[in-house]
Amino acid sequence: MEKDADGFYTPTAGAAAPKEDEKPQPGPNSDLIKSTFEVTVTLADQQLDPNSPLYSAKTFEELGLHQDLLRGIYDMGFSKPSKIQERALPLLLSNPPTNMIGQSQSGTGKTAAFVLTMLSRIDFTKKTTQALCLAPSRELARQIMSVVVAMGKFTAVQTEYAIKDNLARDSGPVTAHIVVGTPGTMTDLMRKHIINVADIKVFVLDEADNMLDQDGLGDQTLRVKNMLPRDHPVQILLFSATFPDHVRSFASKFAPSANKIELQKEELSISGIRQFYMDCKDEDHKYDILVRLYALLTIGQSIIFCQHKHTADRISARMSAEGHKVASLHGAKDPAERDAIIDNFRDGREKVLITTNVIARGIDILQVNMVVNYDLPLMYERNSGGSGHGGHLDNPDIETYIHRIGRTGRFGRRGISINFVHNKKTWQQMEQIEQATSQKIMRIETNDVDEMEEKMKDALK
Numbered sequence: 330m331e332k333d334a335d336g337f338y339t340p341t342a343g344a345a346a347p348k349e350d351e352k353p354q355p356g357p358n359s360d361l362i363k364s365t366f367e368v369t370v371t372l373a374d375q376q377l378d379p380n381s382p383l384y385s386a387k388t389f390e391e392l393g394l395h396q397d398l399l400r401g402i403y404d405m406g407f408s409k410p411s412k413i414q415e416r417a418l419p420l421l422l423s424n425p426p427t428n429m430i431g432q433s434q435s436g437t438g439k440t441a442a443f444v445l446t447m448l449s450r451i452d453f454t455k456k457t458t459q460a461l462c463l464a465p466s467r468e469l470a471r472q473i474m475s476v477v478v479a480m481g482k483f484t485a486v487q488t489e490y491a492i493k494d495n496l497a498r499d500s501g502p503v504t505a506h507i508v509v510g511t512p513g514t515m516t517d518l519m520r521k522h523i524i525n526v527a528d529i530k531v532f533v534l535d536e537a538d539n540m541l542d543q544d545g546l547g548d549q550t551l552r553v554k555n556m557l558p559r560d561h562p563v564q565i566l567l568f569s570a571t572f573p574d575h576v577r578s579f580a581s582k583f584a585p586s587a588n589k590i591e592l593q594k595e596e597l598s599i600s601g602i603r604q605f606y607m608d609c610k611d612e613d614h615k616y617d618i619l620v621r622l623y624a625l626l627t628i629g630q631s632i633i634f635c636q637h638k639h640t641a642d643r644i645s646a647r648m649s650a651e652g653h654k655v656a657s658l659h660g661a662k663d664p665a666e667r668d669a670i671i672d673n674f675r676d677g678r679e680k681v682l683i684t685t686n687v688i689a690r691g692i693d694i695l696q697v698n699m700v701v702n703y704d705l706p707l708m709y710e711r712n713s714g715g716s717g718h719g720g721h722l723d724n725p726d727i728e729t730y731i732h733r734i735g736r737t738g739r740f741g742r743r744g745i746s747i748n749f750v751h752n753k754k755t756w757q758q759m760e761q762i763e764q765a766t767s768q769k770i771m772r773i774e775t776n777d778v779d780e781m782e783e784k785m786k787d788a789l790k
């Protein structure tokens with residue numbers, strides 16, 4: 330199955346495991362085909378390296394999946410499981426069902442692990458909702474749904490969204506097997522009995538540490554959980570690349586007696602992402618540097634992260650006025666506009682996306698080879714709900730940093746992240762990030778465009 334113009338999976342004919350001679354071959358003068366080929370080669374190497382998070386000793390056939398799901402997996406172009414898939418799937422599919430807290434680096438294939446579990450547990454003869462999946466943003470919910478549809482292509486799965494503006498208020502009851510959405514809308518639809526919970530067997534939280542955070546979505550997520558049936562067990566699956574200490578104990582209560590797959594702190598970052606910083610003189614200089622980087626940002630695709638919506642709007646308006654083609658995306662835009670912006674970016678119609686933390690997590694766009702932290706991510710004051718209405722603290726938000734840079738370097742690809750620092754405070758924040766992640770962030774001179782270009786090309790080799 331190929332990703333369509335919007336970067337989502339759409340059905341195509343044929344569904345057999347890829348044969349050796351069907352692997353992509355480099356065509357004449359085609360950079361796109363060449364890079365696909367190179368990625369295929371390095372990916373194969375990484376999937377054979379026992380130290381790589383993409384490695385597995387087993388095949389998908391050995392993981393106990395139904396034939397229809399194997400067809401879906403191969404149709405998507407997967408040939409071997411990643412480490413998290415190999416380790417998690419046998420535990421996830423065993424009976425009686427057991428809860429799971431699963432941690433694995435960004436871009437290593439957690440979505441497939443929980444999507445295959447949901448699809449495996451559905452009784453397709455019943456027209457009832459049997460699995461719920463929550464994500465922190467509509468963009469991520471839509472992306473997860475595209476994976477459900479692709480992996481479930483050879484099943485009779487019916488799906489529905491619980492995201493804003495999707496279902497009319499007076500909709501009849503949902504009969505779809507799997508519902509994917511965001512917690513506020515999911516709660517709303519459950520309260521109105523548009524989504525019925527009586528037959529729910531699996532409840533998934535993607536980006537679970539974020540979904541359970543008491544300063545963020547924790548209350549809403551708990552509300553959904555409290556509405557789940559109590560007359561039979563519901564398998565609860567929590568997945569993320571990060572589980573900071575302050576949510577670990579809550580996660581264990583939320584998903585009792587869970588099987589746990591955990592990472593050590595020093596394993597959190599992906600080795601394919603080279604991290605740099607640029608020492609800017611002040612806020613204005615940050616903007617000048619970004620504009621100077623534009624030619625490099627558009628070699629592939631880039632995401633520029635700002636702390637506030639108004640910064641994202643301001644720099645994108647200014648860059649657009651100066652003739653650069655950029656898009657901005659944040660939570661204050663209306664849902665239809667958000668969908669159009671991310672879809673344009675997914676299919677490469679936009680190359681540079683200026684945004685906030687709204688898409689810091691989960692978004693999987695393979696062509697993104699550069700992430701810029703225009704502002705470093707900062708912790709919000711407790712109880713401000715992470716909404717941006719409360720003030721932010723001086724401490725860097727390490728988890729958000731790890732997720733932001735993880736928008737590049739997906740599934741063994743190479744990527745670059747660049748942090749802008751512009752005063753003593755931001756410098757110290759970056760040092761804290763280096764310490765917390767045990768990763769060195771290398772300097773690039775701001776006044777030497779050639780050096781910038783060289784370093785970047787080198788890092789992407």
Ligand SMILES: Nc1ncnc2c1ncn2[C@@H]1O[C@H](COP(=O)(O)OP(=O)(O)OP(=O)(O)O)[C@@H](O)[C@H]1O
Nearest residue numbers: 407409410411435436437438439440570691693740
């Ligand atoms: N076994 C596999 N073989 C090849 N590609 C895979 C495999 N598993 C996943 N992928 C691809 O790897 C990419 C990253 O997967 P996914 O989005 O599930 O990562 P993730 O672990 O959820 O990352 P994040 O922590 O950022 O949410 C996707 O494009 C997916 O299609």
